[in-house]
Amino acid sequence: MDPSLLDTHPSSPVQSARLSEWARTSRTGVRYVETEAVWFRVREGGAGGPAVVFFADGPNALEHHDPIFNRLSQWTRVVVVDPPGFGFSTPKPNFDFTVGAFADGYAELLTSLGGPFVLCPTCTNVYPSALIAAQRPELVSHLILMQALDWDQEKMWTGKIVDPDGDLAKPFIGQKLNYRTRTTAPATWYPNALGAQDLAETFLKQSCECFAHGGNFCLASLIQNWFGPGVDSPSFLTFVQPALAVWGMNDRSHRRSDKRSLLNIAPHARYVEREGVGHFPEIEDPLWFEALLKDFLRDGG
Template identity: 70%
Template sequence: EHHDPIFERLTRWTRVILVDPPGFGFSTPKPGFDFSLRAFTDAYTRLMRELGAGPYVPCPTCTNVYPCALIAAEHPDLISHAILMQALDWDKERIWTSKIVDPNGDLARPYTGQELIYRTRGSAAANWYPNAVGDSRHHESFLRQACTCFDHGGNFCLASLIQAWFGPEAATPVFPPFHQPTLTIWGMNDRSHRRSDKRSLLAIAPHARLIEREGIGHFPEIEDPVWFEGILREFLTGIDAGSGRNLKPSIPQPLMRDH
């Protein structure tokens, strides 16, 4: 629901596919889902295959960048272009998570972390938006929408993700190179990332073009949907003009953020 304004714009000229990550929003994970990066990657891949609407232009933010990068490398027929937003390379993302998202290590503790995030998810959102959103005028409406989703059964399995991705037994993933045209976008008013190395994501996508945008924060496409639509149109049109192809992309886009 946070994405309604950008979806209203994009659906005028392309097909938009909305994806709730398993364990977030209204996508309840099956009992065997282990929240590993591989589990997310395989789930998205199966969904894309079953929909049969590819090739896709994924526009993920934060943690969803990593499974999308793997899909682009492992299943290049599914991805034509990619826009990767508000993410770091893996090691720096691990450090950022431990310092900003879970500074006391409470969410990293199995069972107690799950209980804690369920009990405090409303207050977690209230603390998160003022730090992450670039324009304070969005804080109240973003928080109200998140809490409405919680009240209607929305999932927020952040502790499970942190434990599976960055726990003591979690292996550091290898990101094979991929070659699809790619943008990496950073909202520079994301205070949670004020000290982050924005260029570090280029370790995963070294061929990408980096765009740094002042005035927006952790959610570039929903904080300024008019600007984002323009960036998307320019990106697709500019690249395909040389090939003479008329691309009509489908865009998988998470509804709710992982944090």
């Protein structure tokens, strides 16, 4: 039995997230989009201009993106996505949590939304975004890749920082641990990841509200199906769209990381460092990110 079935089986507690009335009404512009393998929860707003897409990086959900959503939707179209198994997007039984499954799900979602898009992924969402840019270039006009390493170093970072005891990587045990600890994990993560400690309470409060209404955090299934024994590393083909490789330098979880290794996935990307912010640059300093985005789009990369 595939341990990720604990998350994808119709009777799994993960599946109840899509039934949450709060998840459908917490913000304006929220709706569900069904794809072959995922029920995606998305929020859309704004109009005109380039279409900009953000992917929530668990334990964040799309609600955490309010600061940047509110700014950008004043002048362009904005889409925020809960990833499969995180927030309130629910994977179907045929979703296997591989990086390819994430890429396929996102590509189908983006196709249904109509593009092309400026993709702004953070951390794990960088990898499926890079795959889409190479395999489905018609869907992607620009990329702003944030807070990610090359694949081999991301695997090592996950083992040292995210799952240092290796419990999440253990089939079945990891999924059950996720169910027990998903509401307490953010209290440890945010002080370590955020650039300014005075933001931790706001981020934590929002996460707690999402979890209180049935939000998900299927990190064990992701770790097992991305980095587990016998899992092949993805091949990142060259993509040509203009790209930025952005790092928040006050992310304590990455204080020893080789941040420029992200350029192994996007060799042509312009490398950008931002002091004073951490793991979520676009949310922690939305004013700066908005200016960065405008300059990037105006200059054509």
